[in-house]
Amino acid sequence: MTIYFTGSTFNQVIHDTIESMDEMIVDPHVEDHQDFYKYIKQNIASLQGMDQLVIDCTAVLNTDEELLAAFEMIRTMYDGIRIIIFAPDYKPGSPFLKKCFEMGILNIITTDDYKILQDELVYCIKKGMSYRDAAKYKDSVPEKISVKHTRKTVMKRMIGIAGTCENIGVTHNAIVLANFFRQKGYMVALVEKNNSGAFETICSAFDEKTYEDGYYALNGIDYYTDANDEKIQMVQEHPYNVILMDFGCLTEENKDAFERCEDRLLIAGARPWEMEDTNRIFPLASRDVLAKYVFCFNFVPTSEQEAIRDGMGTLDNVHFLTYTERPFEQADFSDAAHIFAEILPEEAEVNEKTGILKKLLHKRQEGEGNRVPFKM
Template identity: 25%
Template sequence: MIIKKLSGTFSLKQFVIYDMRSLNHYSYLTIDIKALKDTESDILEAVIAFNKMFSSRVIFYIEDVKNNQELIVKLIEEGIYNIVTSEEVETLKNEILKATSDLGMNKREIKAKLVNNEGTAGCSVPEYSFVNKNTKIAITGVECKVGTTTMAINLANYLASIGATVCYVEANDHGHLMQLPKRYERMTVNTDSLTYYGVKYLTLNAECHEDFDFIVYDMGVVDTKIINAIRSKCELAVLCATAKPYEIDAYERTIHLFDSDTINTIFSFISEPEKVKLQNKYDQVYFSEYAPDLFDGEKNQTIWESLLIPYVIKI
């Protein structure tokens, strides 16, 4: 790893505008908050501009958490989770290693630091433990365009947000995964995997020897082969569907192929009156909120919490 160290005091805003272009081949930009002479609003403006222009990962070193709570909360809102805070050398080393790892730090970790430092920013960070390693979750769809990939990625990001190690596997032939870095420049691209906000993304044929708390399989459109794979290999299965009059027949044909106690259904784009009808007619159904952001782990949080009760323990 090539390291370039700049000493002294700086204006982060001016640095981003005038100097960063010559350094954008570096993977990380690490900033000691004490070296900045910017106001808080200038720092946030610089971070927003940086995220729009560059793909390097930003890491902040903020030793005085208590007096920088408000700034930290605003950095979290801008997607900056790699915030190193320790004053102890050994702990500091571990935090730096985590911040520069493939997955980096997650939102839950930095919020926990606020709480542990008696922050008053309104952060409540429950602790979770996970029943098993490598719990396999299958997400499949009745047809194309029913939200299967969105639900799978949303779920993976929710799991990462509560501190789980999680892997998303594109277990279909759509080829969507390797298109993502074209749109999301801050993704870390490896030979056959991607990492982004604490989730590792793999193609089905990628080699990976790591253990995860959860593995989320995006299986595409359901068929007999997928149903058999779910029965033999997966602890939890979710079927994505819609319920327009010309769509519900496909759902009914599919749902009867599953064992009634092994499949949960997430319906998308359902009106309130239709929700009541579907709940009365079918078992284990959920209704998703509109989630235009692929990486929004919070939008359907109540669904994920319910589905994961057997696998996640809130401490």
Template identity: 25%
Template sequence: MLLSIIVTKQMSEKIKDILESGEDIVFKHIGKLDSESVKDVFYSASRISSEAILVDIDVFPGKEIVSALQSFRISRPNTRVIIIAPERKPGDEIISSIVGLGIYDIVAEVKDLDWNEIINNVLLSTPATYSQAARWHTGQFVSDGGRNRERVVIEERPSGVIVIAVAGAAHGLGCTHTAFSLASFLSRSGYSVAVIEDNQRPAFSYFINVLKAKEGKVKDSHVIHGIDIFALNESKDRGDWNFDTLVKEIKAGQYEYVIRDLGVLDSSRIREMYRADEAFIVASAAKWRWNECMDKLDNEFSIIFPLASNSDVDEFSFYTYIKGTAFPYCPNPFSKDNDSVILKLLDPVLPNRRKKRALFEKLLI
């Protein structure tokens, strides 16, 4: 395993066996950092590809670690981040902020234990999920200077609801169209679905008027083709995500799936993609638009290429090493034309359907 390590001198002594083992350590920093050097060290670490990075929270003097980790996640979204936080307790403000970034591997054992064994076990295990880190998350996000706080309501996500995020690599690629296509498929499949607008260019209010949508089953929603949609209220404070302000409505609607139309990717929306159970980036396979997409695409998320053929996607993948799915031309997002494609895209978040064996087959086993 290619491993990066940022730890204190004291922790380096506790994981001495790991440091001297056969692990391929591609980046190593030992010792505490001042506030000015935090970003420099993480920048250096981000320039090297590694499968996992161990980050000892005691290396850092204060809250600088949060913004540094956020930048690292954007640069290296495929690298597993493991936070070493000896003897930290739930409610810790910094750990809460780190979990808000989508980093769920938090190791907070007491200092006197065998940390070589602890870290080895974590490295051999599958990455932690939000449910395993939820006890750390208070919903508060601290900024670099600690002056601004962003309210994140991830801990109030309704139990059992599958959240799907859709974002575009650039304007005009069909992010909203794709969100409704996915929602339409789920609605026709018998699921209760809501689409929430968090786009930089709000359009849902226009849809509501043009399609003469009726009121949905809960407050602030309208129904289109069996899908409850929540338009972005432009009169409200745009500092909050529409999704986070609608937690009570989502609970009241008892939706099985919630799809977020996030608009064009930026750093804040990448973090929202990590909060979702499944995330899609809508991109263009046209050569003249590759430059708009290249720096925003990564195999960490599923990539959808509207209006593209399989050969277009294959060519894009050949030159960029980024894989994706062709989404054939379909002007009506509520039609069934692309159901076979959508079924494959949503397979990770659809219930498993196992065919029951006939009685005589069971008897033969």
């Protein structure tokens, strides 16, 4: 049996990971700015019979000293409970993690990468970290200024990518964009919603293993081949943060599914032999619908870009893609940081939060108001 304490940002991946292991979840606590110390002090008897306790340190308002006191109470009463600490704001060398290590708490996860979090949480529950695994936390170093990534809550983001014609680079750019999100730490699925067979060719070329659910993993991204509606529904039930749908060429038949995606990227061409296909798209949808498309033009010289912007009129969500020679190795999708700014982590210089500083930070956040998470 597992009890966990987390907030809105990491709830989905923590819950789904524990559930996927057929672990019984008892009394999950999902709330930002929880008082974990108070809960343990008042309800420690409720932990009887638990196998694991997972604590997400980003979701609590307690000081390091209060957290350590809560862990001490748990260890004293129920030494058999495996405490799993998820602390992405702390790194090896943290005095807090050193004290956890000294208390015999070895199951410590400090990544903010959703995929690595999932893998390490499975390892902690299934096997448990050894002294050797956790030895990097046994020493502390002086506090210093560091860059903290503040991740915004991403429950599920469905992004559709289609092209104005065949062979315009939809799959190529979908792979680059998937790499972009993966490098930001998100769990990413790339779904083939066309009958080109390209994903199967990629699988064979890299000699990847295909799993029972009809996908293979490459560079930390799950590729789903030839997906029908049933497979797409199954993908949505997995704890992915970003699902990229490769529609191939946009047509009357697939445009409704494309427009159901939260973000719609259209890969277009502007060379003379491509303009007829690009112009074919505009009668397929109303002006209001087209205004929500993100138009990404391939292979346009800088000298011609302004003319294309003028030609698009009020459709001003226009971007120009640079050529990526090695799509499986590169993640530089043009303007992705701007296009997807609302779901990307922010960076700020902060001191490692300890003692009263941690409380002050949370009070300031509460005064400013919480961010509103978005869902599909």
